Amino acid sequence: MALKIIVTSVMVSDQDKALAFYTEVLGFIKKTDIPMGGQYRWLTVVSPEAPDGVELLLEPMAFPPAQVYQKALFDAGIPCTIFGVTDIQAEYDRLLASGVVFKTKPTAMGPVTIAVLEDTCGNFVQMVQRN
Secondary structure (H helix, E strand, C coil): CCCCCCEEEEEECCHHHHHHHHHHHCCCEEEEEEECCCCCEEEEEECCCCCCCCEEEEEECCCHHHHHHHHHHHHHCCCCEEEECCCHHHHHHHHHHCCCCEEEEEEEECCEEEEEEECCCCCEEEEEEEC
16 A cells, blocks of 8 residues: 555635636646635646546645745745646647746756746746656
């Protein structure tokens, strides 16, 4: 028996805005949406290629140290997470045409090509294509 990742999270400044970006722009699908009291929800998305795979929790920024951490990552230009793609140039072109802001365009780095985008909710996200 081995451990496996079932949920990972990304901190977001606005869950509704994040849901729209991660589904309508990036192409994920909503998996879970459970009210957690007040304005917060247990809100996850998944890849349409793996609807029963790893869930990405769109984590609300209610905890003040999390806000500091998210801002520090963003100010340093460090992506909070990495998504794999099979054709990074096609994905970059599609997202750019949708108005996504990129910090870096596709750049070869040894065995991978990367691009970094803003998720509109306070994070940089890296896309990676294995070469």
